[in-house]
Amino acid sequence: MTAVATSVLRDSSIITWRNLLNIRRIPDLLLGATVQPIMFVLLFAYVFAGSLGGAAYREFLIGGIFAQTVAFNAAFTTMGLANDLHKGIIDRFRSLPISRLAVILGRTTSDLAVNAITLVVMSLTGLLVGWRIHSGFASAAAGYLMLLLFAFAMSWVGALVGLLCRTVEVAQSAGLIWLFPLTFISSAFVPTGNMPGVLKVAAEWNPVTAVADASRELFANTVPATFPPPGGWPGEHSVLYAVLSSVAIIAVFAPLTVVRYRRVARR
Amino acid sequence: MSALAVEAEGLVKTFGSTQALDGIDLQIPQGTVLGLLGPNGAGKTTAVRILSTLLRPDAGWARVAGMDVLTDPHGVRGKIGLSGQYAAVDANLTGFENLYMISRLYGMPRSRARARARALITRFRLDEAAERTAKTYSGGMRRRLDLAGALVANPQVVMLDEPTTGLDPRGRLDTWEVISELVADGAGVLLTTQYLEEADQLADTIAVIDRGRVIARGTSDQLKAQVGGERLEMVLDHAADLPEVAVVLAEIGSGQPTLDAQSRRISIVVDGGAKSLIEALRRLDLQSIPVQDVGLHRPTLDDVFLKLTGHAAESGATP
Ligand SMILES: Nc1ncnc2c1ncn2[C@@H]1O[C@H](COP(=O)(O)OP(=O)(O)O)[C@@H](O)[C@H]1O
Ligand SMILES: [Mg+2]
Numbered sequence: 034m035t036a037v038a039t040s041v042l043r044d045s046s047i048i049t050w051r052n053l054l055n056i057r058r059i060p061d062l063l064l065g066a067t068v069q070p071i072m073f074v075l076l077f078a079y080v081f082a083g084s085l086g087g088a089a090y091r092e093f094l095i096g097g098i099f100a101q102t103v104a105f106n107a108a109f110t111t112m113g114l115a116n117d118l119h120k121g122i123i124d125r126f127r128s129l130p131i132s133r134l135a136v137i138l139g140r141t142t143s144d145l146a147v148n149a150i151t152l153v154v155m156s157l158t159g160l161l162v163g164w165r166i167h168s169g170f171a172s173a174a175a176g177y178l179m180l181l182l183f184a185f186a187m188s189w190v191g192a193l194v195g196l197l198c199r200t201v202e203v204a205q206s207a208g209l210i211w212l213f214p215l216t217f218i219s220s221a222f223v224p225t226g227n228m229p230g231v232l233k234v235a236a237e238w239n240p241v242t243a244v245a246d247a248s249r250e251l252f253a254n255t256v257p258a259t260f261p262p263p264g265g266w267p268g269e270h271s272v273l274y275a276v277l278s279s280v281a282i283i284a285v286f287a288p289l290t291v292v293r294y295r296r297v298a299r300r
Numbered sequence: 301m302s303a304l305a306v307e308a309e310g311l312v313k314t315f316g317s318t319q320a321l322d323g324i325d326l327q328i329p330q331g332t333v334l335g336l337l338g339p340n341g342a343g344k345t346t347a348v349r350i351l352s353t354l355l356r357p358d359a360g361w362a363r364v365a366g367m368d369v370l371t372d373p374h375g376v377r378g379k380i381g382l383s384g385q386y387a388a389v390d391a392n393l394t395g396f397e398n399l400y401m402i403s404r405l406y407g408m409p410r411s412r413a414r415a416r417a418r419a420l421i422t423r424f425r426l427d428e429a430a431e432r433t434a435k436t437y438s439g440g441m442r443r444r445l446d447l448a449g450a451l452v453a454n455p456q457v458v459m460l461d462e463p464t465t466g467l468d469p470r471g472r473l474d475t476w477e478v479i480s481e482l483v484a485d486g487a488g489v490l491l492t493t494q495y496l497e498e499a500d501q502l503a504d505t506i507a508v509i510d511r512g513r514v515i516a517r518g519t520s521d522q523l524k525a526q527v528g529g530e531r532l533e534m535v536l537d538h539a540a541d542l543p544e545v546a547v548v549l550a551e552i553g554s555g556q557p558t559l560d561a562q563s564r565r566i567s568i569v570v571d572g573g574a575k576s577l578i579e580a581l582r583r584l585d586l587q588s589i590p591v592q593d594v595g596l597h598r599p600t601l602d603d604v605f606l607k608l609t610g611h612a613a614e615s616g617a618t619p
Pocket of ligand 2: 341345346462
């Protein structure tokens with residue numbers, strides 16, 4: 034058992050190395066993963082903040098953009114796998130005596146590294162528009178770990194989407210489209226309390242809401258006074274719910290992805 | 301231990317309404333090359349994918365390097381080297397990095413993986429390009445890199461899916477050389493090809509497949525005997541010489557020559573290839589019969605298919 038685990042880790046770290054080399058050689062990829070969040074921070078911070086609560090909103094906003102951006106990590110994983118599939122690299126990997134888990138774990142791990150970079154860039158942009166961490170070191174570290182855990186979880190969902198897509202073109206749109214409702218029906222940009230009935234419940238139970246609220250909580254960010262407090266059970270336990278839902282997503286999607294990987298055929 | 305590198309019986313695979321394989325049996329003794337010869341869409345890639353554990357057959361069984369592809373795919377993967385129809389190299393990695401990665405994934409420690417990658421780079425004459433990313437490679441170089449990737453672990457069984465399709469003549473010759481070396485090393489090789497000439501050159505035995513079935517098998521000589529071997533064709537200066545030449549050719553070739561007085565053309569099936577051609581010219585020279593043009597025509601895949609199936613090879617592509 035431990036021998037299997039060791040070889041999975043070893044093989045996936047080799048594949049992680051290969052993926053990171055790829056990302057380094059195609060800087061466009063990393064550019065896409067950092068420029069878009071920067072743009073979001075600046076747009077929302079200056080376009081919306083005026084009517085939504087000024088400086089307080091800007092601090093509120095960053096937690097939401099953190100959550101949104103790491104959720105979009107899923108699309109990065111989708112594209113990475115779809116490309117490998119299309120180019121026959123997955124066929125090569127599948128003909129090697131390595132665990133089925135290793136290829137996907139290698140991909141979700143390298144995408145985690147991309148996310149760490151993205152989080153650094155966004156934090157710096159956040160500082161620029163007035164966002165601050167008001168909590169202690171331990172709490173702030175917990176905040177970043179929680180964000181990375183959620184990023185990792187979303188990456189597994191993205192992996193499944195990538196392996197389900199028949200072509201790179203399909204992956205390009207399918208990989209993104211589901212992320213818009215997921216991240217917008219949440220407390221990422223506005224509080225859930227003012228949403229209409231069904232949407233409100235969906236938003237309250239949306240893990241993205243928990244992640245956004247949890248990061249605000251762990252970084253001790255200000256919330257505009259006019260915003261209603263987070264509602265529902267998840268709203269009262271955002272950190273716990275963010276962690277639990279991330280773990281649940283991994284527990285469900287990792288096996289599904291591995292099963293799909295076994296059957297996946299090129300073309 | 302079985303002395304067979306590959307052994308398969310009754311392989312069937314259907315994709316929707318397409319019957320890609322319709323009951324294929326194959327046997328490849330260790331240290332020999334089986335050429336799987338067939339037109340586009342015949343089922344070659346499907347067969348390779350099943351034998352390399354990428355695809356499960358709907359029916360039938362196969363053992364590769366003595367292990368069952370269905371019950372022990374992981375074991376099979378440890379013994380095979382696969383070079384698929386489209387070179388599966390990582391374009392953003394250098395040639396060296398590609399081979400290093402594969403070596404590491406075969407479980408080699410870092411230093412051994414580096415040594416193995418270097419050795420393969422040299423063997424496949426990629427030294428100058430070793431530190432360049434593979435996207436700068438020509439088609440032939442990519443193919444060589446992909447082949448090298450298949451050989452990283454000194455596999456007992458090597459599967460090459462159309463290794464020369466799309467290569468220029470020089471790249472093709474290079475690849476042939478590598479394949480011959482492989483066999484000299486004792487590997488069992490499954491080689492698919494659309495070219496009779498290639499199968500003739502490299503394969504110990506050939507299985508001709510069409511629409512998912514093996515329609516003929518044997519050595520290339522046996523197949524040529526079935527198809528009719530090479531044709532020696534001549535164009536004479538004078539139509540009047542035709543009867544005399546016909547007598548000479550009938551002694552050298554097999555069967556009766558076909559002749560056409562109007563174009564002064566005469567041809568016959570020969571077994572001896574170039575030897576027969578030289579012999580024919582020598583005799584005609586002795587009799588002072590002038591010859592305007594002469595040529596040896598090897599049977600093409602089309603000839604084989606026409607003969608074996610009664611339809612041209614291309615029609616196999618649209619089932
Ligand atoms: N994944 C697939 N889905 C649907 N049809 C397929 C698939 N793979 C192969 N086929 C069909 O099966 C037949 C055999 O294909 P293939 O094995 O690729 O032939 P070859 O390699 O000899 O050209 C073709 O008609 C092809 O279109
Ligand atoms: Mg093919």
